[in-house]
Amino acid sequence: xxxxxLLRAMNDLPEHxxxxxxxxxxxLIRIAAVAVCLLLLVSGLYPYFRSRGQSGDGMxxxxxxxxxxxxIHAPGSAAARQTGLPDVIGEEMVGLQVETxxxxxxxxxxxxxNQRAVYILEQENGVLRYLIFTGYYIxxxxxxxxxxxxxxxxxxxxxxxxxxxxxxxxxxTVTDTAFLADFFHTFTSLSGADCYGQLDFSEQLxxxxxxVAVWIETASGLRWSGIxxxxxxxxxxxxxxxxxxxxxxxxxEAS
Amino acid sequence: MDDKKIIELYFxxxxxxxxxxxxxxxxxxxxxxxxxxxxxxxxxxCVNDTWLRSWEAIPPQRPSHLSVxxxxxxxxxxxxxxxxxxxxxRGAGEVPLALVELEECVAGGEGPEEALDEKVLTEAIAxxxxxxPMLRRMVFIRRYWYFNTVPVIARQLSMAEGTVKSxxxxxxxxxxxxxxxxxxxx
Numbered sequence: 001x002x003x004x005x006l007l008r009a010m011n012d013l014p015e016h017x018x019x020x021x022x023x024x025x026x027x028l029i030r031i032a033a034v035a036v037c038l039l040l041l042v043s044g045l046y047p048y049f050r051s052r053g054q055s056g057d058g059m060x061x062x063x064x065x066x067x068x069x070x071x072i073h074a075p076g077s078a079a080a081r082q083t084g085l086p087d088v089i090g091e092e093m094v095g096l097q098v099e100t101x102x103x104x105x106x107x108x109x110x111x112x113x114n115q116r117a118v119y120i121l122e123q124e125n126g127v128l129r130y131l132i133f134t135g136y137y138i139x140x141x142x143x144x145x146x147x148x149x150x151x152x153x154x155x156x157x158x159x160x161x162x163x164x165x166x167x168x169x170x171x172x173t174v175t176d177t178a179f180l181a182d183f184f185h186t187f188t189s190l191s192g193a194d195c196y197g198q199l200d201f202s203e204q205l206x207x208x209x210x211x212v213a214v215w216i217e218t219a220s221g222l223r224w225s226g227i228x229x230x231x232x233x234x235x236x237x238x239x240x241x242x243x244x245x246x247x248x249x250x251x252x253e254a255s
Numbered sequence: 256m257d258d259k260k261i262i263e264l265y266f267x268x269x270x271x272x273x274x275x276x277x278x279x280x281x282x283x284x285x286x287x288x289x290x291x292x293x294x295x296x297x298x299x300x301c302v303n304d305t306w307l308r309s310w311e312a313i314p315p316q317r318p319s320h321l322s323v324x325x326x327x328x329x330x331x332x333x334x335x336x337x338x339x340x341x342x343x344x345r346g347a348g349e350v351p352l353a354l355v356e357l358e359e360c361v362a363g364g365e366g367p368e369e370a371l372d373e374k375v376l377t378e379a380i381a382x383x384x385x386x387x388p389m390l391r392r393m394v395f396i397r398r399y400w401y402f403n404t405v406p407v408i409a410r411q412l413s414m415a416e417g418t419v420k421s422x423x424x425x426x427x428x429x430x431x432x433x434x435x436x437x438x439x440x441x
Contacts, residue, residue, distance in 0.1 A: 003357035004338075007350070009376040010400055011331050015323040017384055021396025022283075022322075 063131065065099055065106050065119065068155075070131040072103060072121055080130050084223040085118060086111075089128040094120050106131060112220040115157030133224075135238035146240040149187035156222050160184065168215040169228070169252045182248045187235075190242065211236070212252050228252055258321040265313040272313075273306050280322055284329040290402035291333035292340070293348035301336060305329045330400070349402040356423070357399065360431040376439060383433040387426070394422050 060071035060079065073079045076087040086093075095108030104123040109130075112118065119131040133155055136147045158164060161184035166175045174180070211229035226237035228249045235242045235249070256275045264272035281302060288301035305328045318324035337350050384392050393412060397403045405423075409416040434440070 002361040003354045005373070005376065006357045006360060006380070007353065007399065008334065009373050010380060011327055011334070012374070012377045013381050013384070013396075013400065015320040017381065017392060017396060018323045018326065018400055019320050020389065021393050021400060 061103070062134070063101055063103060064137060065101065065131065066116070068116065068136050069134045070119065071134055073130045073132055075128070075130060079132060082223060082225075083118065083130070083132050084217065084221045085130055085132075089120060089130070094122060094128065097122075104129075112157060112218075112222060115155065115220075115222065117156045117222055117224065133238070135240075146242070147238075149190055149237075149240075149242060152237060152240065153184070153188065156216075156218055156224065157220060158184070158218055163219050165217045165219045165221075167249075168217070169212050169249070172252070179248060186244055186246065186248055187242060214249060214252065258318075261321060262313060262317060265310070266317075273310065276309065276321070276325060277306060280325050283322060284325055287326055287329045287401055288333040289348070291330070291337050291348045291350050297336060297340075298333075301329060301333045304332050308332070349404060353399055353402060356427060359424075359427045360434065376434075379434055379437050379439055380430070382437075383430050386433075391422055391426060394419055395426050398423055 060073055063070050063072060071079065075085065075089045081087070093110050095110040095113075097105045097107045098119070099106040101121075104121050107120045107122055109115075109118040109120050117133040121129040121131050123129065153159070153163075161177070161181040164180045164184060166173050167180065167183055168174070211227040211232075211234075213225050214228045214235070215223055215225045217223045224238075226235050228235045228244075228247070230247075230250060230252065233244050233247055233250075235244055235247070256279065261272055261275045261279070264275060284302045284305050285298050288298035288305075289295070292298055292301065305325055308328045309325055312328075316324075334350070337348060384395065387395070390412065394408055394414075397408045397411070398405070403411070405416055405419050408414070409419045412419070
């Protein structure tokens with residue numbers, strides 16, 4: 001059997017690799033990783049949730065569409081505005097129906113094609129709502145897995161740096177094309193867990209400081225945010241953690 | 256007793272060397288053999304053979320990692336024994352499952368297998384593993400070198416079983432791509 005060759009060949013792997021494989025990890029490492037993840041998320045998302053609360057949105061309803069998680073938001077809500085969506089949903093904005101869920105028909109958001117970050121929900125009573133992407137569902141995972149960065153960009157219809165309009169944090173908004181290209185390629189050139197840090201995430205954390213909210217806007221006007229922690233060089237984006245050792249965001253600080 | 260002292264006993268041709276490794280590395284080697292063979296009797300015989308082989312090999316060899324040196328002998332002996340059992344259609348252990356998983360790393364089809372230098376393959380696997388972070392390497396080595404089950408790996412590395420499974424799946428896929436890129440087709 002061909003795979004038996006692999007097993008046999010592994011017998012002579014370098015000794016340090018084999019010895020390393022027999023080392024145990026302290027059980028507290030996992031607990032610490034989860035705790036710091038939560039801290040990062042809470043500290044980074046606090047301004048976002050606070051602003052939504054002030055706009056009177058109330059609790060958003062979460063739904064699943066084609067394996068991805070979304071929230072239902074009314075037009076004009078803080079979340080819809082932050083995503084770059086118009087305050088009014090016109091009939092001309094409703095595209096083809098892609099799925100039916102308990103809350104109504106899920107239709108494409110016609111103003112921005114080739115993306116799945118925003119859909120329009122047509123409820124049975126004819127009321128139109130936005131469905132705004134919040135993350136991918138990874139079954140059975142403990143929260144440390146990740147989705148490839150290029151897939152995350154594709155979710156928003158971004159296939160190259162030319163599809164990005166700006167990156168903002170604090171009072172800073174950068175539209176420079178060289179920066180945007182660097183920003184895009186920093187993520188999409190990542191490969192393997194080295195760069196995402198999903199398994200070694202706990203090892204990247206030092207003092208557990210919170211991060212800064214970074215907003216990304218596409219050329220088509222969609223916006224979303226992630227949390228960047230310079231102390232850990234980790235960018236958290238919809239539940240994914242990307243380790244950016246050569247980060248274009250280095251030095252980013254909240255105002 | 257530390258490894259240096261044990262090796263000196265080997266070089267002095269003292270039988271105390273075998274008592275010392277049996278005491279220090281018996282459980283370690285037995286676990287490897289048992290994971291592969293799934294039988295107490297076979298595992299014990301394999302471990303006894305390991306001591307004999309080590310006696311023949313040291314000297315002239317002077318292992319830098321005695322545990323790994325002994326583990327390699329055990330693993331090799333156990334895989335040979337497993338292959339012999341397979342030919343007689345008996346046997347247990349984790350090897351059949353590991354083989355099924357590793358089928359994802361080889362090209363499809365049942366054509367004639369090309370003669371491939373095992374050393375080249377070993378070096379390629381090692382090179383791939385060096386590109387991986389330590390925790391991932393540990394998961395891979397534990398599964399395919401020590402033949403630990405996924406629940407055992409998860410417990411020993413304080414990870415969720417789902418995380419272990421997804422790491423292994425991703426690594427098998429990446430290893431296949433890496434081997435293909437290196438022009439190695441199994």
